[in-house]
Structures are given as C-alpha cells and as structure tokens.
Amino acid sequence: MNSFALGALVAALAVILGAFGAHALAGIGAVRLAWWATATQYLFVAAFGLMFFGLYHRARLTLASPATALLLGAFFFSGSLYALGLGGPRWLGAITPVGGVSLIVGFVWIGIVAIFAR
Numbered sequence: 329m330n331s332f333a334l335g336a337l338v339a340a341l342a343v344i345l346g347a348f349g350a351h352a353l354a355g356i357g358a359v360r361l362a363w364w365a366t367a368t369q370y371l372f373v374a375a376f377g378l379m380f381f382g383l384y385h386r387a388r389l390t391l392a393s394p395a396t397a398l399l400l401g402a403f404f405f406s407g408s409l410y411a412l413g414l415g416g417p418r419w420l421g422a423i424t425p426v427g428g429v430s431l432i433v434g435f436v437w438i439g440i441v442a443i444f445a446r
Contacts, residue, residue: 332382367409374402394437401430
C-alpha cells in the first residue's frame, strides 16, 4: 500500500474517532475528553504527513521509511491517549512520548528526504 492511500485511511479513522469522542464520550470528564481530542488532532497530523509523503515521494510503505515512523508515532501517541481517554491504566501515559518522538523522527526524515531529493 502506498503512503498516500494509508494516510487517507488514517484520516478517515481520525474523523470517525473524533466524532465518536464528541458524541459518545461527552460525559467522561474534561481531562479524558481532552486526551481524546489531542489523540484525534495528532492522528490527523500523522495522516496528512503520510499523504504528503505519498504525494511527494510516491513511496510504498516499507520498514525503513518516514511513513513507517509516522504510522508508529500515530499508533503509540494517539493510541495511548485514546486508551487513557477510555479509562485505561495511567502507565499508558509513559508510552505517549515514544509516539511523539516517532512522529518527530518521521517529519524530520521527510525533510531530509526532500533536501536530498534530485
């Protein structure tokens, strides 16, 4: 699957999860709802990064790819916040920065690819 297609699917998932949070989780408390909103925001960021990279580089998803770093970042960052928003154990908060670093690595990697592209 190419990065653009994957990004489009991740963006659709972000819309679904954002709508779910806004409608089904309205009474879970302000902190948990804020975690959910942040998770959705960063899932969108990762989705658009995947789509951009797919358009720019026309790359397929491989293990050694900025797209993989973005996907893993979205999984760990947003996934841990979604779990916390649903009442998961607080230790999941320790995973969130791992996802954030992976997102940063993915975007820096895209920048490096763009700098050295011919």
